[in-house]
Amino acid sequence: YPVIRRLYVTWVIGKQIPVLCYDTGFHVDEDEWYHFAVTVGPDGNTGYLNGAELVNRYYNFGAPDDALFLDDIPVQDQLTIGYGKTNDVKSPGFLHYRGYVDDVRVYNRSLSAGEISELYAMGGAPLNIEITRPQNGSFLLFDHKIWAINHLVAGGPVTVEVGHVAAGGRPVEQVAFYVDDVRRFTDDEAPYRWTWSQVAWGKHVITAVATDAAGHHDRDTVTVWKLF
Known part of the structure; x- marks a missing residue:
C-alpha cells in the first residue's frame, strides 16, 4: 500500500x-x-x-x-x-x-x-564506510592528482584509503581490499589503506569491504581506468 x-x-x-x-x-x-x-x-x-x-x-x-x-x-x-x-x-x-x-x-x-x-x-547503527581516496574525477600520475577530469584515470600505483568508518561505537575488525572481486589485501588497523602497485591497464573496480565486531559488513567501490 x-x-x-x-x-x-x-x-x-x-x-x-x-x-x-x-x-x-x-x-x-x-x-x-x-x-x-x-x-x-x-x-x-x-x-x-x-x-x-x-x-x-x-x-x-x-x-x-x-x-x-x-x-x-x-x-x-x-x-x-x-x-x-x-x-x-x-x-x-x-x-x-x-x-x-x-x-x-x-x-x-x-x-x-x-x-x-x-x-x-x-x-546500534549499521556499519558504514566510504572510500575517500582516490577521488572520482581525477587524473592520477604515480599516485598524485594532476588535474580533474570526468572519470578516475591512473598511471602507476594507486593508494586506496577508507577514510570514513562509522560502526556505532563497535570495533572494526578488518577492511579487505579487492580488485575485480579478487582479494588483494586485508588491513586490521586504522588508517585502512592499501596501495595497488601492480601494472595493469583498462577498466577495473576496486572494492573495500569492512567487517565490525558484531559481524556486520559494508562495502564501497570505485572504478578506475589504469594506463599502466
Missing part, C-alpha cells in the same frame, strides 16, 4: 485471514535503519522498536493477550520476512516490504525488555 510506512507483524494460519496482525501505530522514516523485535509469551505478545516497547501499537487482527507462536501453526511450511498484509480494504492481497533486512533471529523463549534493549544497544 503506497502510503503506509508502518512495520507489521502478521500471523496467518493456512490461507485464512491473519489471526494476529499489529503495526507500529505510526509511520517510520524512510532511509533509516530500525531494530524491530517481537515477543510472545504466556501473557501475550508485544513489540519493540529501537529497544522501546510499542505501547501504542495498533491491532488489525487479534489482541495483545494472544499467545500464538510458530509452534501453534499446524502446517509450518512458510515463514516470511517482509511479506504480509494489513486488512482487506487497504491490501486485499499480500504485500512485499520495500526495504532492506540486515539480520533475523528467532529465539526459543520470550526475551525480556532488558534483553531486547541490550540487543539494540549492541547492534
Whole structure:
C-alpha cells in the first residue's frame, strides 16, 4: 500500500485471514535503519522498536493477550520476512516490504525488555564506510592528482584509503581490499589503506569491504581506468 510506512507483524494460519496482525501505530522514516523485535509469551505478545516497547501499537487482527507462536501453526511450511498484509480494504492481497533486512533471529523463549534493549544497544547503527581516496574525477600520475577530469584515470600505483568508518561505537575488525572481486589485501588497523602497485591497464573496480565486531559488513567501490 503506497502510503503506509508502518512495520507489521502478521500471523496467518493456512490461507485464512491473519489471526494476529499489529503495526507500529505510526509511520517510520524512510532511509533509516530500525531494530524491530517481537515477543510472545504466556501473557501475550508485544513489540519493540529501537529497544522501546510499542505501547501504542495498533491491532488489525487479534489482541495483545494472544499467545500464538510458530509452534501453534499446524502446517509450518512458510515463514516470511517482509511479506504480509494489513486488512482487506487497504491490501486485499499480500504485500512485499520495500526495504532492506540486515539480520533475523528467532529465539526459543520470550526475551525480556532488558534483553531486547541490550540487543539494540549492541547492534546500534549499521556499519558504514566510504572510500575517500582516490577521488572520482581525477587524473592520477604515480599516485598524485594532476588535474580533474570526468572519470578516475591512473598511471602507476594507486593508494586506496577508507577514510570514513562509522560502526556505532563497535570495533572494526578488518577492511579487505579487492580488485575485480579478487582479494588483494586485508588491513586490521586504522588508517585502512592499501596501495595497488601492480601494472595493469583498462577498466577495473576496486572494492573495500569492512567487517565490525558484531559481524556486520559494508562495502564501497570505485572504478578506475589504469594506463599502466
